[in-house]
Amino acid sequence: MRAYLGVDVGSVSTKLVVIDDAMNILSSIYTSTAGQPIRTVQDGLKAVEGEIGNKAEISGVGVTGSGREIASIIVGADVVKNEITSHAVAASYLVPDTRTILEIGGQDSKIIIMRNGIVVDFAMNTVCAAGTGSFLDHQAQRLGIPIEEFGGLALKADNPVRIAGRCSVFAESDMIHKQQLGHSTENIIAGLCEALVRNYLNNVGKGKEIKSKIVFQGGVAANIGIKAAFEQALDQEIIVPEHYKIMGAIGVALLARDHFKKHEKTRFKGFAASGFAYQPKSFECKSCSNLCEIIQIYQDGSLAARWGGRCGKWDTL
Amino acid sequence: MKVAFPHMGRVCIPLKTLFDSLGVSVIIPPRNNDTIKNTGYKYSPEYSCLPFKMILGNILYSLENGADTVIMLGGSGPCRFGYFAYMLNLIARDLGYRFKFICLEPSSLLKNIVEFKRLLRCGYSDIYTALVLGWEKLKTVDSLEALYFKTLPYISDKDSSKQEFEEVVAKLEQSSNILSINEIYRDYSDHLAVQRDIYKQFPRIGIVGDIYTLNEPYSNHNIEYLLGMKGIETTRSVYTSTWVETNAFFWKRKRFNKKMKDLSMGYLNDNIGGFAMETVYHTLDFINRDFDGILHMVPITCMPEIVSRQVLQRISVEKKIPIMSITVDEHNDCTGFETRVEAFAEMLYMRHKKV
Numbered sequence: 011m012r013a014y015l016g017v018d019v020g021s022v023s024t025k026l027v028v029i030d031d032a033m034n035i036l037s038s039i040y041t042s043t044a045g046q047p048i049r050t051v052q053d054g055l056k057a058v059e060g061e062i063g064n065k066a067e068i069s070g071v072g073v074t075g076s077g078r079e080i081a082s083i084i085v086g087a088d089v090v091k092n093e094i095t096s097h098a099v100a101a102s103y104l105v106p107d108t109r110t111i112l113e114i115g116g117q118d119s120k121i122i123i124m125r126n127g128i129v130v131d132f133a134m135n136t137v138c139a140a141g142t143g144s145f146l147d148h149q150a151q152r153l154g155i156p157i158e159e160f161g162g163l164a165l166k167a168d169n170p171v172r173i174a175g176r177c178s179v180f181a182e183s184d185m186i187h188k189q190q191l192g193h194s195t196e197n198i199i200a201g202l203c204e205a206l207v208r209n210y211l212n213n214v215g216k217g218k219e220i221k222s223k224i225v226f227q228g229g230v231a232a233n234i235g236i237k238a239a240f241e242q243a244l245d246q247e248i249i250v251p252e253h254y255k256i257m258g259a260i261g262v263a264l265l266a267r268d269h270f271k272k273h274e275k276t277r278f279k280g281f282a283a284s285g286f287a288y289q290p291k292s293f294e295c296k297s298c299s300n301l302c303e304i305i306q307i308y309q310d311g312s313l314a315a316r317w318g319g320r321c322g323k324w325d326t327l
Numbered sequence: 328m329k330v331a332f333p334h335m336g337r338v339c340i341p342l343k344t345l346f347d348s349l350g351v352s353v354i355i356p357p358r359n360n361d362t363i364k365n366t367g368y369k370y371s372p373e374y375s376c377l378p379f380k381m382i383l384g385n386i387l388y389s390l391e392n393g394a395d396t397v398i399m400l401g402g403s404g405p406c407r408f409g410y411f412a413y414m415l416n417l418i419a420r421d422l423g424y425r426f427k428f429i430c431l432e433p434s435s436l437l438k439n440i441v442e443f444k445r446l447l448r449c450g451y452s453d454i455y456t457a458l459v460l461g462w463e464k465l466k467t468v469d470s471l472e473a474l475y476f477k478t479l480p481y482i483s484d485k486d487s488s489k490q491e492f493e494e495v496v497a498k499l500e501q502s503s504n505i506l507s508i509n510e511i512y513r514d515y516s517d518h519l520a521v522q523r524d525i526y527k528q529f530p531r532i533g534i535v536g537d538i539y540t541l542n543e544p545y546s547n548h549n550i551e552y553l554l555g556m557k558g559i560e561t562t563r564s565v566y567t568s569t570w571v572e573t574n575a576f577f578w579k580r581k582r583f584n585k586k587m588k589d590l591s592m593g594y595l596n597d598n599i600g601g602f603a604m605e606t607v608y609h610t611l612d613f614i615n616r617d618f619d620g621i622l623h624m625v626p627i628t629c630m631p632e633i634v635s636r637q638v639l640q641r642i643s644v645e646k647k648i649p650i651m652s653i654t655v656d657e658h659n660d661c662t663g664f665e666t667r668v669e670a671f672a673e674m675l676y677m678r679h680k681k682v
Binding site for chain 1: 357358360361362486489490549640641643644649651652653654662663665666667669670671673674677678
């Protein structure tokens with residue numbers, strides 16, 4: 011049986027997905043990147059191998075996410091795609107007639123507008139990561155609440171407080187202030203969810219025509235408090251697809267499938283890649299005044315990839 | 328007298344020619360790099376924009392290396408309430424440097440020329456010859472860049488085309504008369520014309536924003552090259568030469584300002600400083616010329632561009648054209664930047680195919 015691997019190396023979590031030709035999910039892994047993309051991807055590969063074993067043959071690999079360059083070297087990728095395209099592909103496949111995609115991940119948030127199955131407009135947070143997953147994580151930790159229960163608490167609020175959502179620093183001091191005044195944790199969390207949604211719609215979603223079907227995906231979609239706040243603010247139904255966490259990986263696996271149908275070959279290095287020793291090394295090129303930081307990735311001692319140069323000098327291995 | 332001027336793209340080529348032919352020695356800092364940026368950041372007010380910080384880094388480098396006269400092309404216009412250039416001057420003075428500071432404003436160009444004549448003790452005819460040669464080089468270097476980025480998406484061997492282009496620019500740098508300058512341009516455009524497949528039309532993006540960010544590849548992460556490699560044709564709204572043309576040449580200035588005001592009317596009725604009105608005007612102009620998308624570069628804390636970003640959002644909704652604003656600041660890492668640009672390019676391709 012043919013299968014296709016999609017890898018999404020995000021800022022906070024790494025997702026691996028294996029699908030077959032009929033779009034059945036054979037394996038899916040969701041782990042924390044923990045600042046170690048190389049090891050995380052290798053561990054993920056090992057776990058995937060354990061799950062699918064010899065049942066399927068990987069015929070195409072796609073990578074996405076902010077760590078896509080490095081991941082493409084480790085697994086040997088056929089398709090290297092940005093997150094926006096990957097998320098759009100997955101959503102339009104799994105939820106037909108999607109017209110708006112709200113996606114909030116660990117470090118970024120985006121809105122994708124689709125009409126008739128193609129992306130016609132999108133926006134991404136510009137300079138600030140307020141309201142993304144890592145901020146919510148941090149707040150949950152500060153309040154001593156497991157992140158899984160965070161959203162549920164928001165639904166129990168009877169009187170959400172007003173929190174400044176523009177900047178995570180302001181939001182946090184606002185929250186602390188409200189908590190010192192004696193507001194209940196539930197009300198503060200609900201206020202935070204509303205603030206983040208308000209900020210998202212003003213900042214990322216500004217000027218965009220948000221029409222249903224609206225799909226909400228990315229790690230933060232697990233937070234039912236945020237979902238409820240979106241439904242309230244937009245007054246429309248929000249769909250959280252079953253695989254909301256791994257949509258990027260699914261999208262890029264679908265693209266890898268298309269790639270295989272066209273080219274009938276793959277660059278996949280095999281599951282053995284989880285055992286290779288990868289070592290990144292960097293240096294400053296002093297050939298000109300640009301002083302580029304060149305990064306070289308060694309696979310078992312020999313040079314496998316190199317990037318970071320502004321001129322063509324280091325492009326060829 | 329040792330003259331220095333900050334980098335802005337390739338503007339150092341014509342300026343060096345200009346001063347060389349007047350017999351003035353110049354000090355040119357290395358192309359913008361992290362060291363220069365760090366110096367600029369160290370001594371700038373935190374809230375100033377990336378262009379300000381980069382220019383300050385350039386000036387401090389030149390002063391450290393023996394320059395005694397600093398020339399700024401523009402910088403006392405309404406941007407930063409007219410204090411852009413004066414702040415640079417004051418910061419360098421506070422650091423203990425003593426030098427002559429000349430701010431070339433298009434409106435006071437004649438006064439500047441008289442001042443130069445006195446400083447250099449040369450004749451008007453010398454200045455005239457130097458200006459004509461410098462102007463020709465400035466126009467040519469901008470036309471070469473414009474042509475290259477218009478053709479890049481169609482060139483099959485993109486990697487070596489960059490090398491080729493740099494060689495042409497180096498040749499231009501060496502040339503010292505108008506005939507050879509024109510010949511370089513003609514040869515290169517003939518060379519590119521062969522590689523351009525006239526039956527293909529890739530999506531076109533108009534890049535709008537302030538003059539510094541658009542023309543300095545270090546601060547815009549080489550956006551035109553990046554898009555060219557992804558098969559997108561690009562055009563800048565403002566080149567240094569078009570800015571000089573529409574501001575210094577008073578007979579063209581009036582006509583351009585009227586044209587700009589007429590088209591922007593209803594979106595931005597008054598000039599609010601910086602390049603806000605140019606941004607709005609060129610966005611509308613690109614849309615009228617059937618461009619597929621607009622990319623708006625905003626240096627963080629730039630007030631005029633923040634205002635025009637809001638206007639552009641309305642234009643995007645009304646004209647149904649994708650417009651993406653990208654904020655640039657000191658961050659070196661390009662992944663987030665590339666993700667947005669790549670996604671924008673892909674979206675334009677999808678839209679383009681559908682039509």
